[in-house]
Amino acid sequence: MKKVFSVVVCLACSLVWADEADETGAEVPEVSTRLAMIEVIDVTAEKESVVSDEALDDEVAAILDEVESLEADDGEE
Amino acid sequence: MRKTAVAALLALLLAVPAFAGYRFDTPEDYLADAAALPAWAQTLERHTADRIVIRDCLDREGDCEGRLESLRHLILKGARLDEDDQLRLVNRNINRRRYKRDRRTTAPSVAASGEAKLSNHWSTLLEFLRRGGDCEDYATAKYFLLRELGYAPEDMRVLVTFDRKVRQYHAVLAIRRDDGSAWLLESDNTIVRARQNQYRFIYAVNEHGIWHYED
Numbered sequence: 020m021k022k023v024f025s026v027v028v029c030l031a032c033s034l035v036w037a038d039e040a041d042e043t044g045a046e047v048p049e050v051s052t053r054l055a056m057i058e059v060i061d062v063t064a065e066k067e068s069v070v071s072d073e074a075l076d077d078e079v080a081a082i083l084d085e086v087e088s089l090e091a092d093d094g095e096e
Numbered sequence: 097m098r099k100t101a102v103a104a105l106l107a108l109l110l111a112v113p114a115f116a117g118y119r120f121d122t123p124e125d126y127l128a129d130a131a132a133l134p135a136w137a138q139t140l141e142r143h144t145a146d147r148i149v150i151r152d153c154l155d156r157e158g159d160c161e162g163r164l165e166s167l168r169h170l171i172l173k174g175a176r177l178d179e180d181d182q183l184r185l186v187n188r189n190i191n192r193r194r195y196k197r198d199r200r201t202t203a204p205s206v207a208a209s210g211e212a213k214l215s216n217h218w219s220t221l222l223e224f225l226r227r228g229g230d231c232e233d234y235a236t237a238k239y240f241l242l243r244e245l246g247y248a249p250e251d252m253r254v255l256v257t258f259d260r261k262v263r264q265y266h267a268v269l270a271i272r273r274d275d276g277s278a279w280l281l282e283s284d285n286t287i288v289r290a291r292q293n294q295y296r297f298i299y300a301v302n303e304h305g306i307w308h309y310e311d
Contacts, residue, residue, distance in 0.1 A: 050127060050128055050132075053127060053308050054127070054128060054132055054133065054306070057133070057256070057298065057299045057306075057308060058133060058134075058135070060216070060256060060265050060298065060299075061216070061265060062216050062230070062231055062232045062256055062265045062266065062267045063230060063231070063264055063265060075184060075188070076177075076181050076184070078177065078181070079177065079181050079184055079185045079188070082169075082170065082173045082174065082185060083185065083188055083189060085169060085173070086166045086169055086170050086189060087192075089165055089166035089169055090163065090166045093162050093163065093165060093166065
């Protein structure tokens, strides 16, 4: 059990030490560089809607139906 | 027995960061004002113009044309619901729209350098209702619709993640509830706690700022 305790303490110390090293040693890129990096990320994941098992409140379900019905009437795509 | 215990403890310690939840209160992640991301800033500008049209429609039913009539109905009826039901209503209503992939354009900040890098297109609520869109447009449409229902921008962010399951970037709307917890309005109609077990958080935007989670 002592060995287990020692391993955990060592691991915890190394994690704390590693965090401190990151704070002082790693260079944070310029804001403009980081903005350019995120600007070109292609956000494309296609996740289809699925019919959830979760029951909808009657009032919510009714509003959704009414909205759908109005949109069917307005003729837009 | 001891080896098993050590292995279990190590696995637990290593897994903790991977399951950390999304947090709104991390000022160290703040990157810049929303205006610094041109594609998003332009969407906010277009939405400001759209809001005048939406407000006119809410004030006078006769001013509503096309999708505005159903949007008016949704906002006025939705305003009477409690918060949980409002979130479900918005999530379901937006999710049933048509998925349409971006026509990507050259990012303004890199266009001058001559590099052929591309930028996402972010839709306003009205653009999305008329034409559909892809995942970031679903997230922005939910954001703008919840703004119309009175949600504060401080409690919402369009969160761009890396989805480990499909190995693609994915955008989703993150909401902060009264207890400080963060929830995601997913495109599969679920509303789930925002944890990193499926997603790696990359960056987030709202109408005030941009937050970046990777160096």
